[in-house]
Amino acid sequence: MAEFDDEIGKMLRHLNVSGLAGNTIVVIYSDHGMEFFEHDTWGQGNSAVGDFSSRIPLLIRDPRKHVCGIVDQVVRSIDLAPTLLKLVGANPVTSMDEVSLASCFEQHQHCPQLDAFNETGIWVANIPGLPEKHLRYPDLLELMGVPDRASGTMSIKPEYTMCIMDAKDRMIRRGHWKLTYQPLINGHILQLFDVVADPMCKQNLIDQHADIAATLWQNLRLWIDRMPDTQPNP
Numbered sequence: 001m002a003e004f005d006d007e008i009g010k011m012l013r014h015l016n017v018s019g020l021a022g023n024t025i026v027v028i029y030s031d032h033g034m035e036f037f038e039h040d041t042w043g044q045g046n047s048a049v050g051d052f053s054s055r056i057p058l059l060i061r062d063p064r065k066h067v068c069g070i071v072d073q074v075v076r077s078i079d080l081a082p083t084l085l086k087l088v089g090a091n092p093v094t095s096m097d098e099v100s101l102a103s104c105f106e107q108h109q110h111c112p113q114l115d116a117f118n119e120t121g122i123w124v125a126n127i128p129g130l131p132e133k134h135l136r137y138p139d140l141l142e143l144m145g146v147p148d149r150a151s152g153t154m155s156i157k158p159e160y161t162m163c164i165m166d167a168k169d170r171m172i173r174r175g176h177w178k179l180t181y182q183p184l185i186n187g188h189i190l191q192l193f194d195v196v197a198d199p200m201c202k203q204n205l206i207d208q209h210a211d212i213a214a215t216l217w218q219n220l221r222l223w224i225d226r227m228p229d230t231q232p233n234p
Contacts, residue, residue, distance in 0.1 A: 021063065025087055028059040029080065032121075038200060041129030045121035048169035049180050049191065050201050054118040062087055065105045074173050075101055076116045116173040117223050122156070122164060135167035135183045165227060172220040177209075179216035181224075190217060 008028060015021040032044050035052045045053040058075065060083070078098045085092055086100040103110040124140045137143065137160055145157045156164065171180040176196040182189040192206040192213045206213045 023063070025063075025084065026059075026061040027080065027084070028057060029077070030056040032056060037129075039129055041127050043124070043127065046123060046127050047129065048118055048120055048171040049182075051178070051195060051199070053120075054171070060101075060105075062105065068105050071104050071111055073111055073113070074116050074175065075104070075111070076114060079112075079114075113175075115219055115223075117220070118171050118173075120169045131182055131184065131189055133185045135163075135185060137163045137167055170220060170224060172216050172223070174216060174219075177212055177216065179206075179213055179220060181217075181220060192216070 012021070012026070015024055015026075033051075033053045033055055034044060035042050035047055035050065038052055039047050039050045041047045047053065056077065058077070058080070076098070079101050082092055082096055082098045083101040086102040092100070099112050099114065101111065103112070122140070122143070123137075126136065126139060130136075143156050143160050143164075144154050146152065146154055167183060169180065169182045171178055173195070176194055178193045178195050178201065180189075180191045180193070180201075182191075190206060190213060191201075191204040192209055193201040193203065194205060195201065
């Protein structure tokens with residue numbers, strides 16, 4: 001962390017020396033977090049139950065804007081691109097489903113209230129911590145192929161595409177509520193967490209708040225259904 005902080009300092013000092021600091025939007029961002037066996041698993045994006053992979057830093061500094069402090073509501077990484085387009089005065093891209101977060105610079109209450117989604121990545125091995133009878137697929141050595149030997153480019157073998165998609169854990173965040181979906185050989189597991197009262201996501205509240213879980217599950221299913229040929233297990 002100290003080394004990362006030092007590198008950011010070097011870049012900011014370079015902007016100052018170059019005379020660009022007053023005309024440059026600076027974004028500090030990460031693609032994912034890390035899991036260290038909080039839910040008996042490890043790695044980068046192997047679990048959607050905890051917030052350890054999906055919770056990432058996002059700092060935006062626009063020298064033309066006043067400091068607005070911390071936005072403590074849920075925002076989405078996919079909204080970064082339209083936010084930057086808005087801040088530089090560029091036209092929005094009509095094919096984007098995302099929204100701009102530029103209004104958050106003015107007043108926090110104007111930040112868009114949106115559902116956030118997350119899914120697990122590709123396992124490099126048979127990871128621990130998954131429920132019994134969780135859908136699985138072969139390890140990385142079996143999954144990978146080299147379709148273009150001239151370039152040496154590696155890719156996932158096409159025959160494994162759908163079993164990877166079907167085996168992903170997924171989650172939806174709305175405010176302080178989080179619903180997680182884990183596919184099984186027959187059926188699935190749903191869990192509901194209050195991430196403010198239970199940031200480690202250890203207490204499943206789905207029986208106490210079945211109505212909230214049902215609403216979130218409906219929206220999560222709609223998101224999953226947008227993926228080609230991918231359907232939640234009934």
